[in-house]
Amino acid sequence: MSPNGVATVERAPSGPLTWVAGADHKVTALRTAVVALIFFIASGLLALLMRTELAQPGLQVVSEGTYNELFTMHGSGMIYLVVTPLALSLGLYFVPLQVGAAEIWSPRLALSGLWLYVLGGAIMFAGFLTDQGSGRAGWAPTVPLASDHWTPGIGMDMWVLGVCLAVLGMFLQGLCVLATALRERAPGMTLLRMPPFTWTLVATALMVITSFPVLIAAMGLLEWDRHVSPVFDASGGPALFQHLFWFYGHPVVYVMFFPFVGAVAEVVATFSRRRFFGYSLFVISMLLFAALSMSVWAHHMFTTGQVTNQYYSLTSHALIIPAGIEYFDLIATMIGGAILFRTPMLFAIGFVLQFLIGGLTGIIVASPPIDYHVHDSFFVVGHFHYTLFAGSVFGFFAAAYYWFPKVTGVTLREGLGKLHFWLLVIGTNVTFFPMFFLGFDGMQRRIANYPASSGFGDLNLVSTIGAFVIALAVLVFLINLWVSLRHREPAGDDPWEGQTLEWATSSPPPRFNFRGRLPEISSFAPLLDRREREAER
Amino acid sequence: MVDTRVEVQDLFDAYLWIAVAVAVIVFGAVGFAALRYRHRSGREPSRRSDALRAELAYVGVLVLITAGLVTATFRTEDEVDAVASDPALRIDVTAFQWGWTWTYPDGFRVTGNSESPPTFAVPTDRTVRFTLRSRDVIHAFWIPEQRFKRDAFPNRTTEFDLDFDQPGMNGGVCAEFCGLRHSQMSFDVLALSEPDFQAWLADRSGGAP
Amino acid sequence: MSRPSAVLAVWGGMLAVLALVLALWSPPQYAWALLAGAAIGLGPLGWVMLVPGGKPDEPRPVPDTSLPTVVLSAGIALTALGLAAGLWLVAIGIEILALGGFALVRELRAQRSARRS
Numbered sequence: 009m010s011p012n013g014v015a016t017v018e019r020a021p022s023g024p025l026t027w028v029a030g031a032d033h034k035v036t037a038l039r040t041a042v043v044a045l046i047f048f049i050a051s052g053l054l055a056l057l058m059r060t061e062l063a064q065p066g067l068q069v070v071s072e073g074t075y076n077e078l079f080t081m082h083g084s085g086m087i088y089l090v091v092t093p094l095a096l097s098l099g100l101y102f103v104p105l106q107v108g109a110a111e112i113w114s115p116r117l118a119l120s121g122l123w124l125y126v127l128g129g130a131i132m133f134a135g136f137l138t139d140q141g142s143g144r145a146g147w148a149p150t151v152p153l154a155s156d157h158w159t160p161g162i163g164m165d166m167w168v169l170g171v172c173l174a175v176l177g178m179f180l181q182g183l184c185v186l187a188t189a190l191r192e193r194a195p196g197m198t199l200l201r202m203p204p205f206t207w208t209l210v211a212t213a214l215m216v217i218t219s220f221p222v223l224i225a226a227m228g229l230l231e232w233d234r235h236v237s238p239v240f241d242a243s244g245g246p247a248l249f250q251h252l253f254w255f256y257g258h259p260v261v262y263v264m265f266f267p268f269v270g271a272v273a274e275v276v277a278t279f280s281r282r283r284f285f286g287y288s289l290f291v292i293s294m295l296l297f298a299a300l301s302m303s304v305w306a307h308h309m310f311t312t313g314q315v316t317n318q319y320y321s322l323t324s325h326a327l328i329i330p331a332g333i334e335y336f337d338l339i340a341t342m343i344g345g346a347i348l349f350r351t352p353m354l355f356a357i358g359f360v361l362q363f364l365i366g367g368l369t370g371i372i373v374a375s376p377p378i379d380y381h382v383h384d385s386f387f388v389v390g391h392f393h394y395t396l397f398a399g400s401v402f403g404f405f406a407a408a409y410y411w412f413p414k415v416t417g418v419t420l421r422e423g424l425g426k427l428h429f430w431l432l433v434i435g436t437n438v439t440f441f442p443m444f445f446l447g448f449d450g451m452q453r454r455i456a457n458y459p460a461s462s463g464f465g466d467l468n469l470v471s472t473i474g475a476f477v478i479a480l481a482v483l484v485f486l487i488n489l490w491v492s493l494r495h496r497e498p499a500g501d502d503p504w505e506g507q508t509l510e511w512a513t514s515s516p517p518p519r520f521n522f523r524g525r526l527p528e529i530s531s532f533a534p535l536l537d538r539r540e541r542e543a544e545r
Numbered sequence: 546m547v548d549t550r551v552e553v554q555d556l557f558d559a560y561l562w563i564a565v566a567v568a569v570i571v572f573g574a575v576g577f578a579a580l581r582y583r584h585r586s587g588r589e590p591s592r593r594s595d596a597l598r599a600e601l602a603y604v605g606v607l608v609l610i611t612a613g614l615v616t617a618t619f620r621t622e623d624e625v626d627a628v629a630s631d632p633a634l635r636i637d638v639t640a641f642q643w644g645w646t647w648t649y650p651d652g653f654r655v656t657g658n659s660e661s662p663p664t665f666a667v668p669t670d671r672t673v674r675f676t677l678r679s680r681d682v683i684h685a686f687w688i689p690e691q692r693f694k695r696d697a698f699p700n701r702t703t704e705f706d707l708d709f710d711q712p713g714m715n716g717g718v719c720a721e722f723c724g725l726r727h728s729q730m731s732f733d734v735l736a737l738s739e740p741d742f743q744a745w746l747a748d749r750s751g752g753a754p
Numbered sequence: 755m756s757r758p759s760a761v762l763a764v765w766g767g768m769l770a771v772l773a774l775v776l777a778l779w780s781p782p783q784y785a786w787a788l789l790a791g792a793a794i795g796l797g798p799l800g801w802v803m804l805v806p807g808g809k810p811d812e813p814r815p816v817p818d819t820s821l822p823t824v825v826l827s828a829g830i831a832l833t834a835l836g837l838a839a840g841l842w843l844v845a846i847g848i849e850i851l852a853l854g855g856f857a858l859v860r861e862l863r864a865q866r867s868a869r870r871s
Contacts, residue, residue, distance in 0.1 A: 127831035165838035187803035190758035299768035316780035342578035344591030450689030455728030
């Protein structure tokens with residue numbers, strides 16, 4: 009029985025039953041993350057194939073039709089099946105711990121979310137086995153292209169339905185995380201004592217529950233259009249689909265970024281050995297950030313000539329304000345700290361510096377006249393890979409190295425971690441920085457090939473070399489996982505002198521997260537408070 | 546007359562310099578923190594955890610920067626989106642899987658596709674009004690040299706003006722994924738001085754314009 | 755208003771303001787309705803998250819495993835796949851869904867009666 013009062017009605021489960029049907033939020037979160045990492049490797053291999061094709065002008069490796077499947081499944085995999093689930097799985101594991109709860113709000117809903125996601129992803133990828141191939145209209149399809157007339161075949165239907173299932177699964181997990189933060193906090197854990205990471209998950213989940221259902225509706229209508237009766241035939245139909253899609257399509261990229269900025273906030277605070285700076289303004293700015301992100305979606309439609317560009321440009325530019333506040337707080341936490349450059353901190357700093365490039369290029373494309381030039385070009389591909397890969401994925405690795413000891417009871421090796429970091433920094437920047445030049449010079453996205461006369465060959469070759477360095481870095485990470493789990497160097501409860509409640513329990517935590525009484529909760533950094541009080545005695 | 550190339554390039558350069566300045570400041574601040582505030586034995590981290598007035602002043606600066614960028618953007622956008630009341634030349638552009646057809650004022654058509662990419666001509670020093678549509682799925686008409694693109698939708702037309710400042714060849718591509726041969730949907734736009742343009746028209750259409 | 759509902763109300767208010775500005779800026783277009791709908795949607799979603807629940811003094815029952823939930827989810831997935839593959843799979847999917855549903859109801863009832871005893 010935990011301080012927060014839950015009781016189980018069954019005897020403790022074991023073995024395969026736990027793997028399949030375990031309802032402990034930690035088990036659900038872990039399985040979500042493991043499946044996401046498998047999809048990460050699969051989607052990453054697709055990217056390596058794409059980069060191999062693009063390295064030189066001419067079609068050397070795959071046909072155009074196959075290339076269209078590759079970029080569709082790479083993007084779809086990464087967005088629907090990798091980064092979104094990784095982001096929510098962090099919340100699913102750590103929000104209950106950080107707020108002192110014994111369990112998530114509805115373990116069954118979270119569990120069902122996991123399975124809808126796994127099966128949805130499997131159905132999407134199973135499209136590769138069908139006669140006409142997998143989904144091949146991009147991760148963000150347009151109509152009429154995605155209609156049955158222009159993209160026939162059951163593989164495309166499996167893509168549409170698989171996306172619905174996966175997004176529904178993530179909706180349920182987001183709902184659970186939000187409800188936990190709102191109602192399952194331990195006594196003394198007021199809303200304004202929730203750690204910065206938990207607040208980023210609150211902001212994330214608010215976007216999930218309001219925007220993900222719209223995507224499910226859009227995809228449902230698309231499937232209806234494909235097989236029952238036309239939905240998007242009127243002259244305004246294609247634009248309508250884009251409104252419905254991007255109303256989800258913009259918030260989802262913030263869903264894929266906020267939890268990682270939250271993890272980075274915890275890592276920066278912990279490894280600067282200070283509490284996070286500017287907490288109250290940070291909380292308000294995260295909510296503002298999330299609200300604004302719900303209002304900017306048609307900046308993906310600037311070149312259609314069918315939306316009020318100025319409104320969306322204004323709200324998109326306004327994102328400078330909460331983003332700027334975040335950066336101020338992160339850097340101000342470091343200044344005046346006593347910084348330890350362990351692997352989590354390296355990845356956190358990598359996130360801060362590299363995400364910035366993604367954010368700044370994002371402001372550049374928030375200007376419609378500039379977007380008229382760079383929209384649908386490799387400039388945008390560079391922009392979003394800087395936010396999603398150079399940003400969120402680095403943030404994920406910061407979170408992984410930081411929290412791996414808590415989850416497994418074992419530390420990841422520092423040497424391999426640093427090698428992983430430096431290889432990934434080099435690979436990431438070599439792969440994605442050239443894309444800004446390629447795009448600005450006229451290379452469109454989603455093309456299997458470009459002419460030799462374009463002059464795009466050299467930078468594409470450089471980018472491809474970078475992609476293989478990324479692959480090497482990921483391999484080093486996998487090796488680190490393997491070696492660390494075999495070698496098993498015990499981490500203890502609190503290897504980093506953490507500040508938040510998850511470090512006040514064993515590694516891994518027991519079934520109901522805490523044994524005995526929780527430490528006194530006097531702020532968003534209760535363990536730091538306790539250490540400071542003890543130092544004063 | 547608006548030169549989209551110059552307008553957009555100037556705006557982009559302004560944004561780029563501001564972005565570079567911000568990046569230098571942030572990288573500098575992080576670098577400073579990393580060097581100056583390394584953990585050293587005996588160093589106690591500061592216990593201060595907010596500076597509300599300073600941070601709010603900083604937010605004020607952010608608001609000003611945002612307002613400045615938005616103002617510059619709105620001004621340029623008004624210029625670039627403007628359509629002349631009486632354009633000198635009207636051209637209908639139809640995009641299709643996987644090529645382009647341009648229809649000049651007297652009905653004369655030039656067409657081409659992925660098998661044989663088309664070359665179109667435009668006059669320099671005259672505002673050209675394009676009316677863009679698609680015959681099938683969404684495409685996008687992009688001339689990188691002009692720093693401009695617009696989407697081509699089925700069942701509706703989109704109008705825009707372009708001015709070609711210098712004579713020369715401009716490449717064009719389709720920039721909205723449109724199916725199998727999306728990467729092969731390129732075209733060329735030859736900007737010619739007025740007499741050369743008239744000669745080109747006469748030559749191609751095989752009769753007086 | 756409780757503090758948790760205040761969080762939802764504040765955020766919904768931000769969405770409503772953004773929707774209003776959009777509606778005023780571009781009257782004939784419908785896009786503002788998406789934002790307004792999101793703001794309104796927080797009502798029922800908030801209710802689902804915050805209202806139902808056991809008495810605060812009693813420990814809330816949570817399962818260690820829930821196989822019926824997995825079966826129900828698999829049934830939903832198979833039904834969805836059946837929409838592409840054919841009615842035969844929809845039929846199978848609905849049966850599995852129903853099986854999982856019934857088992858889940860039994861599991862919840864058992865949980866409730868175990869809690870009382």
